[in-house]
Amino acid sequence: xxxxxxxxxxxxxHLADNALILGQRLSEWCGHGPVLEQDIAIINTALDQxxxxxxxxxxxxxxxxxxxxxxxxxxxxxxxxxxxxxxLELPNGDWAQTLVRQFFFDTYNYLQYERLTESSDxxxxxxxxxxxxxxxxxxQFSAEWVIRMGDGTEESHKRAQDAVxxxxxxxxxxxxxxxxxxxxxxxxAAPLPSDLQPHWEEKVDAVLVEAGLKKPVLQWFxxxxxxGQHTEHMGYILAELQFLPRLHPEAQW
Amino acid sequence: xxxxxxxWKIWEVFIRSKNGLSHKHVGSLHAPDAEMAIKNARDVYTRxxxxxxxxxxxxxxxxxxxxxxxxxxxxxADDKVYRHPTFYDIPDExxxx
Numbered sequence: 001x002x003x004x005x006x007x008x009x010x011x012x013x014h015l016a017d018n019a020l021i022l023g024q025r026l027s028e029w030c031g032h033g034p035v036l037e038q039d040i041a042i043i044n045t046a047l048d049q050x051x052x053x054x055x056x057x058x059x060x061x062x063x064x065x066x067x068x069x070x071x072x073x074x075x076x077x078x079x080x081x082x083x084x085x086x087x088l089e090l091p092n093g094d095w096a097q098t099l100v101r102q103f104f105f106d107t108y109n110y111l112q113y114e115r116l117t118e119s120s121d122x123x124x125x126x127x128x129x130x131x132x133x134x135x136x137x138x139x140q141f142s143a144e145w146v147i148r149m150g151d152g153t154e155e156s157h158k159r160a161q162d163a164v165x166x167x168x169x170x171x172x173x174x175x176x177x178x179x180x181x182x183x184x185x186x187x188x189a190a191p192l193p194s195d196l197q198p199h200w201e202e203k204v205d206a207v208l209v210e211a212g213l214k215k216p217v218l219q220w221f222x223x224x225x226x227x228g229q230h231t232e233h234m235g236y237i238l239a240e241l242q243f244l245p246r247l248h249p250e251a252q253w
Numbered sequence: 254x255x256x257x258x259x260x261w262k263i264w265e266v267f268i269r270s271k272n273g274l275s276h277k278h279v280g281s282l283h284a285p286d287a288e289m290a291i292k293n294a295r296d297v298y299t300r301x302x303x304x305x306x307x308x309x310x311x312x313x314x315x316x317x318x319x320x321x322x323x324x325x326x327x328x329x330a331d332d333k334v335y336r337h338p339t340f341y342d343i344p345d346e347x348x349x350x
Contacts, residue, residue: 035261035283036282036283036297037293037296040296041292041296044300140292144292148285148286148289
């Protein structure tokens with residue numbers, strides 16, 4: 001698909017792609033959660049993310065010329081046209097890796113959506129109003145889990161610390177600037193990502209301390225998701241997500 | 254699944270619906286502590302807007318009547334129909350109360 005969206009559309013796709021790719025990843029836990037209650041909880045989160053992705057794709061697609069629908073945007077773009085954070089495409093790993101990733105991202109996402117409820121874009125403002133309640137719950141849930149695993153058994157602590165160490169390099173992407181987020185900030189449609197960093201660090205530090213987990217000291221961070229450059233895992237997610245509509249484009253529920 | 258459940262207690266869940274006056278027992282679940290029990294109850298039992306308030310109680314805190322005392326506890330009430338208001342004839346003049 002030939003595809004050269006303007007900056008405004010790129011910004012909405014970035015938000016939508018984050019939600020879709022994380023939702024798709026989390027949905028792999030369906031039927032595999034450590035206990036029934038957590039299986040249901042994490043799938044609720046997956047469904048919330050996919051619901052947010054749908055609203056954002058619909059909004060993004062309407063503003064395009066020619067207009068595209070949510071399915072075209074989700075199923076018929078290629079890997080380098082997806083603008084999600086690379087952290088969200090990583091395999092789920094164990095429960096600690098899934099929940100630490102969730103905690104890092106939820107905390108960022110909550111701060112971001114809080115500001116999106118004041119967006120100059122009325123449709124985005126409305127979507128954010130609905131999503132913020134969902135994300136607020138996700139952020140509480142994942143923070144509770146990080147604290148319980150970090151402050152739990154020797155095994156859970158070790159796994160949680162491993163997850164923090166492994167995922168920390170991917171958090172730098174949250175706060176990078178690029179063409180579309182700078183443009184969105186100028187329009188007052190969205191906050192500048194770097195403005196969220198001090199608040200994010202404050203919250204993350206507090207939870208890590210309570211969990212007894214060490215914050216890694218790092219000079220190097222992963223980059224690329226905002227530009228459509230992804231890890232080797234991204235192609236596999238898209239293959240699973242997209243193969244059916246690509247094989248049967250006219251398929252209906 | 255069970256292997257991870259060793260130190261997870263069972264909790265009884267009570268939900269009050271939007272129009273309900275009292276919390277009703279809806280089921281039980283596993284959780285490591287009260288805070289997570291509330292969150293699990295939210296995810297397991299209120300996905301379809303069933304409630305606006307949740308109580309959780311450790312199942313072990315509930316003292317239950319013994320099934321083999323059923324006769325002593327409950328049977329004596331069975332033949333005392335006069336304990337129901339419908340047992341009494343109400344004169345027509347009283348009308349609806």
